[in-house]
Amino acid sequence: DTGVSQDPRHKITKRGQNVTFRCDPISEHNRLYWYRQTLGQGPEFLTYFQNEAQLEKSRLLSDRFSAERPKGSFSTLEIQRTEQGDSAMYLCASSPSGTRVFFGPGTRLTVL
């Protein structure tokens, strides 16, 4: 069990650029979640996949954000035309059926 991994761990970009983050969940976990965490706050839910189906999206997920989970394995989160307000830690989590959720180390995005 290698845990949830995320890549990159840190990303610095200029405003207006597009960025893409990857999450590899724990093998055979069919549920995958994306959260965003800003400084001094708890994580906020962005979106949820069960296998390859995106079942829920937060209102926080504007049109500039898109997430995919092809084949129900890894997932990507893309942010288009980044804004300074997008600067945050982006957390991925996975879960088997049940209540326990495992979090990855996060990708820290800084938009200059």
Place this chain on the structure above:
Amino acid sequence: AQSVTQLGSHVSVSEGALVLLRCNYSSSVPPYLFWYVQYPNQGLQLLLKYTSAATLVKGINGFEAEFKKSETSFHLTKPSAHMSDAAEYFCAVRLKGTARQLTFGSGTQLTVLP
């Protein structure tokens, strides 16, 4: 809708003293409740969870929490703080019977003084 309130964004205790981190929830139906810990530059680690079995839940690292329905609370305690307990702690809630997302509180930064 569900929400979580953590009272006290910063708590300081002396090493060896009691740790008490407060969490109150709001939910239309009885929820699942969780405490997570986050160390600097690391992901969230589950400390303990309440899923409607015993109301006193024991977790890792000597932490425990008691679910009190009448007070809508799920406070986290540890009898004796260690320096290694210094971290940020998050309370979270999730509706029972769903795979829906966790809703987190804003966190409490615990400082342990020597």
